[in-house]
Amino acid sequence: MFEKIELAPADPILGLNEAFRADPREDKINLGVGVYKDEAGQTPILTCVKHAEARVLETETTKGYLGIDGHPAYREQVLGLLFGAEHDVVQAQRARAAQAPGGTGALRIAADFIASNLSGKRVWISNPSWANHRGIFESAGLEVKEYRYYDAANNTLDFDGLMADLDSMGSDDVVILHGCCHNPTGVDPSLSQWQQMASSAKAKGWLPLFDFAYQGFAKDVESDAAGLRHFAGELNELMVASSFSKNFGLYNERIGALTLVAADADAAERGMSQVKRVIRTNYSNPPSHGAQVVATILADAELKALWLDELAQMCQRIHRMRTAFVKGLADAGVEGDFGFIEQQNGMFSFSGLNKDQVEQLKQEFGIYIVGSGRINVAGMTESNLPALIKAIAAVS
Numbered sequence: 496m497f498e499k500i501e502l503a504p505a506d507p508i509l510g511l512n513e514a515f516r517a518d519p520r521e522d523k524i525n526l527g528v529g530v531y532k533d534e535a536g537q538t539p540i541l542t543c544v545k546h547a548e549a550r551v552l553e554t555e556t557t558k559g560y561l562g563i564d565g566h567p568a569y570r571e572q573v574l575g576l577l578f579g580a581e582h583d584v585v586q587a588q589r590a591r592a593a594q595a596p597g598g599t600g601a602l603r604i605a606a607d608f609i610a611s612n613l614s615g616k617r618v619w620i621s622n623p624s625w626a627n628h629r630g631i632f633e634s635a636g637l638e639v640k641e642y643r644y645y646d647a648a649n650n651t652l653d654f655d656g657l658m659a660d661l662d663s664m665g666s667d668d669v670v671i672l673h674g675c676c677h678n679p680t681g682v683d684p685s686l687s688q689w690q691q692m693a694s695s696a697k698a699k700g701w702l703p704l705f706d707f708a709y710q711g712f713a714k715d716v717e718s719d720a721a722g723l724r725h726f727a728g729e730l731n732e733l734m735v736a737s738s739f740s741k742n743f744g745l746y747n748e749r750i751g752a753l754t755l756v757a758a759d760a761d762a763a764e765r766g767m768s769q770v771k772r773v774i775r776t777n778y779s780n781p782p783s784h785g786a787q788v789v790a791t792i793l794a795d796a797e798l799k800a801l802w803l804d805e806l807a808q809m810c811q812r813i814h815r816m817r818t819a820f821v822k823g824l825a826d827a828g829v830e831g832d833f834g835f836i837e838q839q840n841g842m843f844s845f846s847g848l849n850k851d852q853v854e855q856l857k858q859e860f861g862i863y864i865v866g867s868g869r870i871n872v873a874g875m876t877e878s879n880l881p882a883l884i885k886a887i888a889a890v891s
């Protein structure tokens with residue numbers, strides 16, 4: 496039966512990781528997958544996580560199954576972080592979260608929920624978007640289309656194009672919005688632009704699904720949620736797929752959430768009952784550890800303060816690397832104004848390097864970058880920056 500199966504192409508992001516690991520060159524540099532590295536080039540376990548894990552190990556008494564939607568304490572903390580505990584949607588119990596295996600798991604739950612419960616079967620993603628978005632929604636049998644987002648000529652948001660596309664949508668459309676730190680461009684709407692986008696959703700009836708994987712990496716956890724919180728204040732319904740892979744460094748614990756906001760508590764309850772059906776038929780119920788760690792940290796004032804401080808330090812290091820990268824390119828005489836890289840948010844920089852340059856960087860210099868030209872700035876360090884800049888100068 497298997498003899499006719501064709502070899503699948505490598506994943507554009509995780510496939511790069513495999514190629515990187517197999518590369519014997521000692522000076523290779525991985526700027527592919529969106530994983531934070533510290534100054535020593537390591538992906539550290541946060542101190543707040545280590546403390547919380549010790550506490551969890553000491554106090555947990557069972558490995559019994561969790562509920563289909565995960566730890567109650569975790570779900571409550573997720574809502575607080577997304578909307579603020581005092582937000583109307585939380586107070587009125589219009590928002591319900593389900594624990595999910597990472598942001599990707601949350602997106603796939605959303606996709607299956609849309610496919611089996613909503614009349615609309617069309618999902619819009621930004622052009623460009625995270626390389627896995629299309630596959631996730633198409634795998635659930637949904638049609639995937641692209642709305643305008645990035646103005647490549649000016650390295651900015653194509654806000655007119657974006658609004659024109661949003662305004663052409665209707666109540667059968669679902670629109671994926673990147674809550675902050677747009678992946679792959681790092682270009683986010685301003686608050687007033689978010690407000691205009693929310694007005695479009697209200698007027699045209701399209702349903703927003705926020706992909707919120709980088710909360711805290713643009714400015715801070717509160718400011719980064721401003722767009723989402725505005726939408727939640729204006730609209731009856733929305734969804735959020737969120738992740739703690741990056742902001743807690745819990746990549747391999749696969750910890751995220753799918754959140755529904757509905758018009759009232761009853762509709763939220765019914766919606767969540769269908770989300771739970773999706774989960775039950777996919778993987779039954781989630782693993783526990785990551786949720787316990789996150790819930791422990793967020794419920795403890797001291798651990799939460801430590802987390803916010805560690806998150807701010809990651810964010811500041813990325814900003815420093817952006818500045819050093821731009822300066823390095825200018826000093827090396829690489830043609831063009833790369834100042835826009837300093838304005839981008841989050842881990843990624845949409846560098847403008849083309850496919851051939853990306854390939855040459857890999858073959859000749861052992862530098863791994865996603866084919867779209869997306870660079871993970873969080874993979875740069877003081878020590879690998881000179882070699883990186885030299886290589887980019889050589890291919891430019």
Ligand code: LMR
Binds near residue numbers: 509627
């Ligand atoms: C990325 O975009 O690099 C990350 O979100 C990791 C992934 O799963 O692709």
